[in-house]
Amino acid sequence: MTDTTSTKATEPASEGFSLIAFFRSPAAGAFMGFVVVFVIFAIFGFSRNFLSVPGITTWVNFASLVGIIAIPVGFLMIAGELDISTGAVLPAGAMTVAIVSGHYELPVLVGILVALGIGALIGFVNGTIVTRTQVPSFIVTLATLFAVAGLTLYLSILFINNTNSFYQAPAWAKSLFGGKVFGFNSSVFWWAGLVAVFYYFLHKSPKGPWVFALGGDQESARNAGIPVRNLKIGLFMLCSTCAAFAGALQVITFNSATSQANFGLIFNTIISVVVGGVLLTGGFGTVMGIVFGVLTLAIVTQAIGFTEIDRNLSFLIIGVMLLIAVLMNDTFRNLATSWSTSKKK
Amino acid sequence: MSDKKPVLELRNVDKSFGPIDVLHEISLKVGEGEVLCLLGDNGAGKSTLIKTLAGVHQPTRGEILMDGTPTSFSSPRDAQERGIATVHQFGGTYPLMSVGHNFFMGMEPTKGVGPFKVYDREKANRIAVEEVQKMGITRITDGDRLVGGLSGGERQSLAIARAVYFGARVLILDEPTAALGVKQAAHVLRIVNEAKRRGLAVIFITHQVMHAMAVGDHFAVLIRGAIAADFRKGDKTREEIADLMAGGESMADLEANIEGYMETHDGHPPQPAA
Ligand SMILES: Nc1ncnc2c1ncn2[C@@H]1O[C@H](COP(=O)(O)OP(=O)(O)OP(=O)(O)O)[C@@H](O)[C@H]1O
Ligand SMILES: [Mg+2]
Numbered sequence: 001m002t003d004t005t006s007t008k009a010t011e012p013a014s015e016g017f018s019l020i021a022f023f024r025s026p027a028a029g030a031f032m033g034f035v036v037v038f039v040i041f042a043i044f045g046f047s048r049n050f051l052s053v054p055g056i057t058t059w060v061n062f063a064s065l066v067g068i069i070a071i072p073v074g075f076l077m078i079a080g081e082l083d084i085s086t087g088a089v090l091p092a093g094a095m096t097v098a099i100v101s102g103h104y105e106l107p108v109l110v111g112i113l114v115a116l117g118i119g120a121l122i123g124f125v126n127g128t129i130v131t132r133t134q135v136p137s138f139i140v141t142l143a144t145l146f147a148v149a150g151l152t153l154y155l156s157i158l159f160i161n162n163t164n165s166f167y168q169a170p171a172w173a174k175s176l177f178g179g180k181v182f183g184f185n186s187s188v189f190w191w192a193g194l195v196a197v198f199y200y201f202l203h204k205s206p207k208g209p210w211v212f213a214l215g216g217d218q219e220s221a222r223n224a225g226i227p228v229r230n231l232k233i234g235l236f237m238l239c240s241t242c243a244a245f246a247g248a249l250q251v252i253t254f255n256s257a258t259s260q261a262n263f264g265l266i267f268n269t270i271i272s273v274v275v276g277g278v279l280l281t282g283g284f285g286t287v288m289g290i291v292f293g294v295l296t297l298a299i300v301t302q303a304i305g306f307t308e309i310d311r312n313l314s315f316l317i318i319g320v321m322l323l324i325a326v327l328m329n330d331t332f333r334n335l336a337t338s339w340s341t342s343k344k345k
Numbered sequence: 346m347s348d349k350k351p352v353l354e355l356r357n358v359d360k361s362f363g364p365i366d367v368l369h370e371i372s373l374k375v376g377e378g379e380v381l382c383l384l385g386d387n388g389a390g391k392s393t394l395i396k397t398l399a400g401v402h403q404p405t406r407g408e409i410l411m412d413g414t415p416t417s418f419s420s421p422r423d424a425q426e427r428g429i430a431t432v433h434q435f436g437g438t439y440p441l442m443s444v445g446h447n448f449f450m451g452m453e454p455t456k457g458v459g460p461f462k463v464y465d466r467e468k469a470n471r472i473a474v475e476e477v478q479k480m481g482i483t484r485i486t487d488g489d490r491l492v493g494g495l496s497g498g499e500r501q502s503l504a505i506a507r508a509v510y511f512g513a514r515v516l517i518l519d520e521p522t523a524a525l526g527v528k529q530a531a532h533v534l535r536i537v538n539e540a541k542r543r544g545l546a547v548i549f550i551t552h553q554v555m556h557a558m559a560v561g562d563h564f565a566v567l568i569r570g571a572i573a574a575d576f577r578k579g580d581k582t583r584e585e586i587a588d589l590m591a592g593g594e595s596m597a598d599l600e601a602n603i604e605g606y607m608e609t610h611d612g613h614p615p616q617p618a619a
Pocket of ligand 1: 362365367385386387388389390391392393394434
C-alpha cells in the first residue's frame with residue numbers, strides 16, 4: 001500500500017502471454033525451429049504426400065513415444081542430471097508386458113503395472129546412487145543402461161526362451177493403449193495428456209521452481225529447505241516409469257516386443273531436449289520447448305521419405321540442427337538475463 | 346550475562362567433519378532484540394557455526410536450545426519453519442530464475458484450492474519487488490526479471506530482503522555487507538537495527554570493525570574454532586576489537602612488522618608463509 005509505484009511498475013510485465021515474454025522464453029527458439037523445418041519439408045514434400053494423413057501421422061506417432069520419455073529426461077537435465085538408461089528401460093517395460101500378460105496370460109493391467117513398477121525401481125536405483133555418491137549421473141545411468149539391457153535379455157531367455165515376443169492385448173486394452181484414431185496411435189493422446197500434466201507440474205505448481213533450483217545451485221537449494229535428495233530420486237523414478245510406460249504402449253500398439261536395447265532412443269530423447277531449448281548445464285528449459293524439439297526431430301527422421309530430400313541427409317540435418325540449437329540456447333540465456341535492463345533504457 | 350530472554354543458545358557444541366575438528370566447546374546465547382556479532386579470522390569456523398544453527402549441519406556434540414528448551418534442527422527447512430532465516434556467505438540466488446522465484450524459493454505462495462494449487466506469480470513478484478526496493482535497490486521494478494542480470498550487490502540485497510521477510514524470530518547474516526556499496530551496506534546495518542527493534546535475535550558476521558561496532562550489542566570472537574573472547578558493547582575499545590578480529594595479534598604490531606619488512610626489503614611487502 002505504501003509502494004504503489006512499484007506495484008504499477010510490475011504490471012506491464014505481468015500480463016502473461018505477451019509477445020515479448022514469448023520470444024524471451026526458451027520455447028520460442030524451439031517453436032521457430034519447428035516452423036522452419038515444417039515449412040521446408042512441406043515445400044519439398046508437397047508432391048510426395050508430406051501433408052497427407054499417413055505423411056503426418058507417421059512422424060506424430062513416432063514423436064509421441066519419444067516425447068513421453070523426453071519430457072522427464074528434460075526435467076532431469078533442468079535439474080542438472082542426465083539419464084541415458086531409458087534405452088534399456090523401454091525394452092524392459094515392453095518385454096515385461098509381453099511376458100506377464102502374453103506368456104503368463106495375466107490381465108493386461110497387471111502386466112502394465114508390473115512394467116511401471118520395474119521402471120520406478122530402476123529410477124529409484126539411479127536416483128539413490130546419484131544422490132548418495134559423487135558419481136556423475138551420466139556414468140551411473142550408463143552403468144544401469146547396460147545392467148538393465150543385460151538383465152532383460154537374460155530374463156527373457158529364462159522365462160520364454162526367446163528375446164522377442166508377441167502379444168495381442170484384449171480389444172478394450174488395444175483401443176485404449178494401442179488403437180488408432182484417424183491414423184493417430186493412442187500413444188499420441190497419452191502424450192498429449194502427459195504434456196498437460198508435466199506442464200502443470202513444471203510451470204504452474206509451486207514445486208516446479210524447485211526443479212530449476214536443483215540445476216541452478218544445488219547447495220543453495222538445500223539451504224533454502226528444498227528436499228534435494230528426494231526430489232532428485234523422484235525425477236529419476238518419473239523418467240524410468242515413463243520409459244517403461246512407453247514400452248507398454250509400444251508392445252500393445254505393435255503386438256510385438258524385443259529385448260534388444262534401444263540405443264537410438266537415448267540420442268533421440270537428448271537431442272529433442274537440447275533442440276527444445278533446455279540448457280545442458282541445467283537450470284533453464286520449458287515443457288513446450290521440449291515438445292517442439294521432439295516434433296522437429298520426428299519430422300526430420302521419419303517424414304523425410306515423404307519429401308524429395310534424400311533420406312541419407314536426415315542425420316546431417318539433425319547434426320546441424322543440434323549445433324544451431326546449442327548456440328541459440330547460449331544466446332537466449334544471455335538475452336534472457338539481460339533483457340529487462342536493456343528494455344528499461 | 347545477557348539480560349534479554351535468550352532465543353537461541355548453544356551449550357558446549359563441537360562440530361567435526363570426519364577427522365577435522367572445526368568447532369570446540371562453543372557456548373553462546375542470543376536474546377530477543379539483541380545483535381550478536383560473530384568475529385574471527387578466515388577459517389575460524391564462523392560459517393560452520395551458523396550453518397549448525399540453520400539446520401545445515403548437526404552438532405557432533407553439545408546441545409542447541411531454542412527458548413530455553415533443548416532442540417535439534419533436522420534440516421534447513423526445519424530451522425526455517427521455526428523462524429530462523431539465514432543468508433549464507435555464498436550463493437543463495439539462482440541466476441536463470443526470476444526475482445520473484447528467487448525471493449520465494451522453497452516458500453512459494455499459492456492460489457487456488459484443493460490439490461491443484463498454482464504458484465501465485467503475481468503475488469510473488471509484487472512482494473519480492475516491494476521488499477527489494479525497501480532494501481534500497483530501486484532499480485529492480487520487474488519481478489519477472491532474471492537474477493543473472495543483476496549485479497553481485499543487488500543479488501546479495503535480494504537474499505537479505507528474503508531473510509528479513511521470512512525471519513520471524515532469528516536473523517542470521519553471514520558477511521552480508523561483503524559485496525555491498527557504502528550506501529547499501531549502511532542500509533543493511535539500518536535493517537539489522539530495525540530487526541532488533543522489532544524484537545528479533547540477530548547474528549551478524551563481518552570482517553569490518555566499523556560495521557560490527559555500528560550494530561553489535563554483544564561480540565564473540567572465534568579463533569580456530571573456539572570462543573576466544575565474549576564481551577558486551579562498551580567493554581572493549583575499537584582497537585582491542587580490531588586486534589581480536591586479527592586473530593589475537595595486535596594490529597599495530599602487524600602493521601609495524603610489515604613496515605619494518607618493507608624497509609629492509611626494497612619496499613616489497615612480505616611473502617605469505619608457504
Ligand atoms: N564440510 C566441510 N568439511 C570439512 N571441513 C570443512 C567443512 N566446512 C568447513 N570446513 C573447514 O572448517 C574450517 C572453518 O570454515 P568456515 O567456513 O566456518 O570459516 P569462516 O570462519 O566462515 O571463514 P571465512 O571468514 O573465510 O568465511 C575451515 O578450515 C574449513 O576448511
Ligand atoms: Mg565464512
